[in-house]
Amino acid sequence: MSSRLPIRKTYKLFIGGAFVRSESGRYDRIEGGASATAPSAGGVNIPRASRKDVRDAVAAARKARGGWAARTAYNRGQILYRFAEALESRAADIGAERLDVEASIDVLVHYAGWTDKFQPVLGGINPVAMPYLSFSLPEPTGVVGIVAPDAPPLLGVIAELAPALAAGNTVVAVLSGERPLPGLDLGEVVGIADLPGGVVNLLSGRRSELAPVLAGHHALDAIVDASGDPALAADIDKLAAESVTRVHQATPAESYEAATGDPLSRLEALTELKTAWHPVGA
Amino acid sequence: MATQEQRTSIVWDYAPAPESPEHVRLRDSYGLFIDGDFVDPVDGARVPSTNPATEETVAEVTFAGPGDIRRAVQAARRAQPGWTALSGLERGKYLFRVARLIQERARELAVVESMDGGKPIRESRDVDVPLAAAHFFHYAGWADKLSYGMGGRAVEPLGVAAQIVPWNFPLLMAAWKLAPALACGNAAVLKPAETTPVTALLLAEILQEAELPPGVVSVIPGDGAAGAALVREPDIDKVAFTGSTAVGKNIQSALAGRRIPLTLELGGKSANIVFEDAALDQAVEGIVNGIFFNQGHVCCAGSRLLIQESVADTVVEKLWARMARLRLGDPLDKNTDVGAINSREQLERIEGLVASGEEEGAVRRTVVCELPSRGYWFAPTLFTDVAPAHRIAAEEIFGPVVSVLTFRTQAEAIEKANSTPYGLAAGIWTDKGSKAFEVASALQAGVIWQNTYNKFDPSAAFGGYKESGFGREGGMSGLRPYLRVSAAAPDPGSAL
Numbered sequence: 001m002s003s004r005l006p007i008r009k010t011y012k013l014f015i016g017g018a019f020v021r022s023e024s025g026r027y028d029r030i031e032g033g034a035s036a037t038a039p040s041a042g043g044v045n046i047p048r049a050s051r052k053d054v055r056d057a058v059a060a061a062r063k064a065r066g067g068w069a070a071r072t073a074y075n076r077g078q079i080l081y082r083f084a085e086a087l088e089s090r091a092a093d094i095g096a097e098r099l100d101v102e103a104s105i106d107v108l109v110h111y112a113g114w115t116d117k118f119q120p121v122l123g124g125i126n127p128v129a130m131p132y133l134s135f136s137l138p139e140p141t142g143v144v145g146i147v148a149p150d151a152p153p154l155l156g157v158i159a160e161l162a163p164a165l166a167a168g169n170t171v172v173a174v175l176s177g178e179r180p181l182p183g184l185d186l187g188e189v190v191g192i193a194d195l196p197g198g199v200v201n202l203l204s205g206r207r208s209e210l211a212p213v214l215a216g217h218h219a220l221d222a223i224v225d226a227s228g229d230p231a232l233a234a235d236i237d238k239l240a241a242e243s244v245t246r247v248h249q250a251t252p253a254e255s256y257e258a259a260t261g262d263p264l265s266r267l268e269a270l271t272e273l274k275t276a277w278h279p280v281g282a
Numbered sequence: 283m284a285t286q287e288q289r290t291s292i293v294w295d296y297a298p299a300p301e302s303p304e305h306v307r308l309r310d311s312y313g314l315f316i317d318g319d320f321v322d323p324v325d326g327a328r329v330p331s332t333n334p335a336t337e338e339t340v341a342e343v344t345f346a347g348p349g350d351i352r353r354a355v356q357a358a359r360r361a362q363p364g365w366t367a368l369s370g371l372e373r374g375k376y377l378f379r380v381a382r383l384i385q386e387r388a389r390e391l392a393v394v395e396s397m398d399g400g401k402p403i404r405e406s407r408d409v410d411v412p413l414a415a416a417h418f419f420h421y422a423g424w425a426d427k428l429s430y431g432m433g434g435r436a437v438e439p440l441g442v443a444a445q446i447v448p449w450n451f452p453l454l455m456a457a458w459k460l461a462p463a464l465a466c467g468n469a470a471v472l473k474p475a476e477t478t479p480v481t482a483l484l485l486a487e488i489l490q491e492a493e494l495p496p497g498v499v500s501v502i503p504g505d506g507a508a509g510a511a512l513v514r515e516p517d518i519d520k521v522a523f524t525g526s527t528a529v530g531k532n533i534q535s536a537l538a539g540r541r542i543p544l545t546l547e548l549g550g551k552s553a554n555i556v557f558e559d560a561a562l563d564q565a566v567e568g569i570v571n572g573i574f575f576n577q578g579h580v581c582c583a584g585s586r587l588l589i590q591e592s593v594a595d596t597v598v599e600k601l602w603a604r605m606a607r608l609r610l611g612d613p614l615d616k617n618t619d620v621g622a623i624n625s626r627e628q629l630e631r632i633e634g635l636v637a638s639g640e641e642e643g644a645v646r647r648t649v650v651c652e653l654p655s656r657g658y659w660f661a662p663t664l665f666t667d668v669a670p671a672h673r674i675a676a677e678e679i680f681g682p683v684v685s686v687l688t689f690r691t692q693a694e695a696i697e698k699a700n701s702t703p704y705g706l707a708a709g710i711w712t713d714k715g716s717k718a719f720e721v722a723s724a725l726q727a728g729v730i731w732q733n734t735y736n737k738f739d740p741s742a743a744f745g746g747y748k749e750s751g752f753g754r755e756g757g758m759s760g761l762r763p764y765l766r767v768s769a770a771a772p773d774p775g776s777a778l
Contacts, residue, residue: 073741074416074419074420074740074741077419077423078419081378081419106371109371109374109375109378110371110426112423113374113422113423113424113425113426113427114423114427115423116420116423116740116741117423117424117427117430117431117741117758120741120757120758121430121431121758133719260426263427264430278715278716278719279715279716279719280716280719280720280723281716281717281719281720282716
């Protein structure tokens with residue numbers, strides 16, 4: 001059977017639960033190499049997302065937002081755990097180093113466990129000096145943009161994606177420009193992990209072109225910038241201010257420990273605290 | 283409007299819809315699960331576990347003798363350091379596996395639970411088994427987050443936990459006990475109840491399938507004597523018991539002077555309070571769920587129904603009409619509302635207390651229905667004209683029997699509700715939220731349900747005030763009974 005010609009994978013964007021080419025028709029070439037995680041010798045073409053693709057992705061995330069936030073915490077936890085199961089079973093198919101993939105799986109397991117726990121840890125009863133039951137609890141911020149770092153190519157995305165999803169947000173991620181393949185492979189895992197379409201959207205292309213469009217989009221509620229690029233960070237800050245989008249600068253997580261060392265800060269950053277009052281007696 | 287008689291006649295019968303036991307894989311005989319294997323007893327005995335609906339044997343099981351109990355504790359002692367030394371993440375992964383395996387074998391577990399304990403398949407399928415999986419899933423996620431659940435304090439496991447569970451929710455109570463204990467890094471010796479050991483043994487198989495390190499959990503069925511011996515073992519670090527208040531008192535007394543942390547989840551005589559402004563039809567459904575769920579074999583059952591006088595007659599008649607439509611019979615039938623009484627002993631206890639109610643002057647109404655010729659059955663029963671001093675108003679019946687008392691004012695309702703040595707749960711039915719919260723804060727009970735009853739979730743604490751016990755199961759607070767806690771953790775994300 002040595003004469004059998006292998007089937008090559010066509011890399012696509014992942015928007016609204018579907019694998020799509022860039023509406024712009026543009027592509028970038030990723031050259032092949034000798035390393036185990038590089039594409040086959042001939043190299044591959046990957047889609048170069050456009051401003052319109054970003055807007056489509058935000059629209060898809062916006063549409064998915066209500067349904068995902070309304071899932072029970074238990075259900076979200078089970079789906080994130082299913083995500084980890086799916087990634088483990090496809091670990092060999094992800095174009096990333098084994099340690100990067102394993103750390104990513106464990107990060108998903110860690111945050112799967114937070115879905116039904118961060119609310120009691122971050123929220124609580126307010127002992128107000130009036131006959132009222134007053135309580136505060138964190139709710140998802142909404143649509144979260146992620147600007148992924150170049151390294152590590154998979155964990156860099158997962159470390160920001162997992163807490164955003166655990167807190168009940170939907171996500172548009174701009175993948176690493178240098179190593180986009182693991183992130184694009186991730187779309188195939190998301191697609192089989194029971195995550196509803198539109199909850200996770202993954203874009204490859206030029207970060208300098210896509211990140212500002214994402215940050216300035218008025219339907220985006222928060223953006224996590226893990227690019228480590230100071231010039232881009234300043235741009236994102238300015239663009240986000242137009243619609244009071246929350247901005248969080250993140251150091252790229254290079255290990256499981258870094259991604260889970262302060263999970264509450266990651267979760268808290270992507271939630272809104274809601275306080276409710278109810279009369280007691282009277 | 284139709285009269286009551288006309289309405290009652292508008293009934294149609296259901297065709298039998300039995301759940302098939304064909305996919306159940308039961309062994310003829312189960313050994314003790316000690317140190318990762320099913321083993322023959324040293325000094326225990328083989329006994330049949332009986333289906334209370336048919337009086338047939340479900341499977342032969344092994345009751346542990348004193349030597350077997352000692353072996354299980356020693357296995358736990360040997361296994362505990364290795365289990366504790368695992369990272370929280372890795373411990374959690376084992377528990378996630380267990381949760382998934384319970385989900386995969388859910389139908390089988392539900393059928394066996396109904397066969398071994400007599401509860402309707404609808405309840406074991408929709409409540410017991412899914413909640414058991416959910417508890418393992420919830421605590422799996424805590425295993426690497428323990429300090430967050432303890433306000434940043436440093437935590438360490440207690441060691442070896444001796445856990446004794448009752449017969450009313452055999453698998454679910456095993457999950458309530460094991461999941462937090464294991465998440466916190468303890469090893470455990472679980473003693474299922476005398477009459478319902480089989481699903482705990484299936485859970486032991488699941489632990490094997492999950493490749494849980496041997497000895498971390500042992501399952502040793504046995505009777506009350508085995509439980510008494512287990513809590514008297516010298517080499518245990520924790521006791522958790524769910525069962526009757528009488529046995530709970532014995533255990534607390536047996537542990538006197540030993541400084542062994544104890545959790546007790548005991549009996550109840552919970553008040554279900556219906557105010558005149560409640561949505562009465564909704565309340566009636568809640569009353570039925572509160573007392574006839576699991577044949578009333580529920581520690582938090584709403585067995586004292588307190589109704590505001592102005593609506594008492596209306597509620598009682600609506601309730602009686604609803605009770606007439608409850609279907610009693612084959613626990614494996616998917617239409618069955620009320621299954622078999624768990625054991626002959628429990629049936630005799632219910633019959634005795636009901637007889638005392640009649641002797642003391644309360645008015646009894648029992649639904650007339652055909653009882654199966656074999657097995658243990660008790661038809662849904664309602665008592666009116668009950669005085670607070672009657673035994674049926676004060677003692678836990680643990681059966682499908684509700685005692686109705688009335689009140690005039692909110693203050694009287696609160697006083698009557700609290701006038702019991704128990705304090706496990708209470709229900710409040712009113713359309714006025716401010717009243718519900720005011721009454722809730724005045725009730726001495728660990729769980730208060732407003733306009734609902736018998737709701738359970740792994741994220742919500744459960745446990746009693748007063749003689750209903752102490753310690754909580756569920757949620758963050760369910761971790762505390764299995765941890766030694768001290769000042770501050772330098773790094774809450776570290777190790778545990």
